[in-house]
Amino acid sequence: MKTEVENILISKKINPTANRMLVLDYLLDQHAAISLTDIEKGLTPANRVTIYRSLKLFSEQGLVHAVEDGTGTPKYALCIEDCNAEGHHDLHLHFYCSNCKETYCLPSTLIPKVELPDKFRVEEVNLLIKGICDKCV
Amino acid sequence: MKTEVENILISKKINPTANRMLVLDYLLDQHAAISLTDIEKGLTPANRVTIYRSLKLFSEQGLVHAVEDGTGTPKYALCIEDCNAEGHHDLHLHFYCSNCKETYCLPSTLIPKVELPDKFRVEEVNLLIKGICDKCV
DNA sequence: CAGGCAATGCAATGGAATTGCATTTTTCAT
DNA sequence: ATGAAAAATGCAATTCCATTGCATTGCCTG
Numbered sequence: 001m002k003t004e005v006e007n008i009l010i011s012k013k014i015n016p017t018a019n020r021m022l023v024l025d026y027l028l029d030q031h032a033a034i035s036l037t038d039i040e041k042g043l044t045p046a047n048r049v050t051i052y053r054s055l056k057l058f059s060e061q062g063l064v065h066a067v068e069d070g071t072g073t074p075k076y077a078l079c080i081e082d083c084n085a086e087g088h089h090d091l092h093l094h095f096y097c098s099n100c101k102e103t104y105c106l107p108s109t110l111i112p113k114v115e116l117p118d119k120f121r122v123e124e125v126n127l128l129i130k131g132i133c134d135k136c137v
Numbered sequence: 138m139k140t141e142v143e144n145i146l147i148s149k150k151i152n153p154t155a156n157r158m159l160v161l162d163y164l165l166d167q168h169a170a171i172s173l174t175d176i177e178k179g180l181t182p183a184n185r186v187t188i189y190r191s192l193k194l195f196s197e198q199g200l201v202h203a204v205e206d207g208t209g210t211p212k213y214a215l216c217i218e219d220c221n222a223e224g225h226h227d228l229h230l231h232f233y234c235s236n237c238k239e240t241y242c243l244p245s246t247l248i249p250k251v252e253l254p255d256k257f258r259v260e261e262v263n264l265l266i267k268g269i270c271d272k273c274v
Numbered sequence: 275c276a277g278g279c280a281a282t283g284c285a286a287t288g289g290a291a292t293t294g295c296a297t298t299t300t301t302c303a304t
Numbered sequence: 305a306t307g308a309a310a311a312a313t314g315c316a317a318t319t320c321c322a323t324t325g326c327a328t329t330g331c332c333t334g
Contacts, residue, residue: 015280015281017280017281017282017330017331019281019282020281036321036322037320037321047282047283047284048283048321049282049283049284049323049324050281050282050283052322052323053281053282068205068207068265070205070263072209072211072290072291072320072321073320073321073322074209074322093251095253095257098260106253106254108254109251109252109253109254111251112249112250112251113249114230114246114248114249114264114266115246116232116243116246116266117243117245117246117271118271119270119271119274120232120266120268120269120270120271120274121268121269121274122266122267122268123235123267123268123269124266124267124268125264125265125266125267126207126263126264126265126266126267127251127262127263127264127265128205128262128263128264128265129251129253129257129259129261129262129263130259130260130261130262130263131257131258131259131260131261132257132258132260133256133257134254134255134256134257137256137257137258152300152301152311152312154299154300154311154312154313155299156312156313157312172290173290173291174289174290184313184314184315185290185314186292186293186313186314186315187312187313187314189291189292190312190313209289209290209321209322210289210290210291211291275334276333276334277332277333277334278331278332278333278334279330279331279332279333280329280330280331280332281328281329281330281331282327282328282329282330283326283327283328283329284325284326284327284328285324285325285326285327286323286324286325286326287322287323287324287325288321288322288323288324289320289321289322289323290319290320290321291318291319291320291321292317292318292319292320293316293317293318293319294315294316294317294318295314295315295316295317296313296314296315296316297312297313297314297315298311298312298313298314299310299311299312299313300309300310300311300312301308301309301310301311302307302308302309302310303306303307303308303309304305304306304307304308
């Protein structure tokens with residue numbers, strides 16, 4: 001009998017090692033996107049480099065996506081839609097609360113279609129909104 | 138008789154020192170958003186810290202804006218619309234070309250209105266699109 | 275059981291922002 | 305104009321992370 005976490009990893013073609021299951025398990029508990037340092041702190045004793053490499057692998061395999069929220073340090077969150085190694089398809093927006101400093105994915109809010117000038121080819125769309133979140137209003 | 142560069146600085150309530158005029162002059166020449174390191178290289182002999190502090194001040198006074206293009210290192214570009222110390226109002230989108238690695242402001246392309254869930258207060262909107270630019274197609 | 279590949283951990287590297295402090299430049303009142 | 309005060313500058317040091325090299329450990333298979 002395999003755990004759910006294990007099955008998720010396998011379905012993404014990721015070898016389900018103990019460390020990777022820990023990292024994924026931790027990510028599943030989160031309601032916001034978190035940094036490598038956040039995970040490191042919440043997951044003692046764990047090696048930062050191993051977490052880093054797990055996240056990198058997860059990202060390559062379409063299990064998590066990295067969010068640039070303007071703070072300079074990337075945040076990670078589980079992909080919600082059907083992403084895979086070929087590409088990420090969860091084009092929802094990210095919201096950074098300047099009060100609580102949390103970065104949220106808002107998957108229910110779709111990114112409006114953007115019209116680019118001629119000849120520009122779009123590969124990826126990132127929409128980041130800063131403001132005050134619903135909990136901090 | 139004051140130079141144009143000097144007048145721009147004064148109009149933004151920035152003391153027009155020699156270094157700051159150099160930095161602004163360099164920014165005026167650019168067609169893409171550039172990093173601190175780019176400016177440092179293009180502006181020898183210039184002190185990195187001074188450029189850094191100039192950009193920081195320019196940004197606070199609404200003369201330039203910092204662009205997060207996902208590379209981790211911020212890029213800077215002159216504000217086009219009427220920004221000031223109270224806030225930035227040039228909500229155009231930014232385009233990062235994964236071929237030439239340039240980051241462009243596309244002021245002519247407006248960001249569509251985004252509907253957020255209740256209670257979220259919006260302060261700032263950043264739309265970053267990655268792809269291939271018109272010159273690299 | 276042995277050999278080999280994958281995963282891990284430690285230590286080191288490297289890039290870049292940021293800051294403290296001493297020095298230089300500019301401003302301003304006299 | 306001139307000297308004191310304030311602002312700007314430059315250097316060196318710090319700090320913070322991501323990233324990588326390499327040696328070790330763990331796991332899987334023949």
